[in-house]
Amino acid sequence: MPAELGDNSGAFARDQLKAVVERIERLEEEKKALSDDIKDIYAEAKGNGFDVKALREIIRLRKQDRDKRQEHEAIVETYMAALGMLADTPLGRAALERL
Structure with missing residues (x-):
């Protein structure tokens, strides 16, 4: 842990650290929500008769x-x-x- 987090001038560093952690936590929540949305789309596609395994392969290939x-x-x-x-x-x- 950096020394500046423990002294009197460490309040700023602690506030920065807290802000970083909170930003990461918010992004993790957004990532989870997006992951759930993607899962729902795959379920919808499956319900419409599409092969989900093939769709995942297409998505993977299109990224390359x-x-x-x-x-x-x-x-x-x-x-x-x-x-x-x-x-x-x-x-x-x-x-x-x-x-």
Whole structure:
């Protein structure tokens, strides 16, 4: 704990500290309210027949940098092809025919 919090001139520092803590607490409350709102929207989407897991994946992907996402997708597709996991798709069958 800083020394200035204990002496006579520490009142200002204590007031600043209290203000910081209270601001953080208010933001934490707002964050909780927003989290609850997001949960409600997902529940509404589920009620309307949308797949919540797919929606969460879309939200996650949209946050990513486009180039990095495309690079990652290319790597995943390469690995899937190496494991024969794309053989059941028209593109996978065409690739196998070329081999």
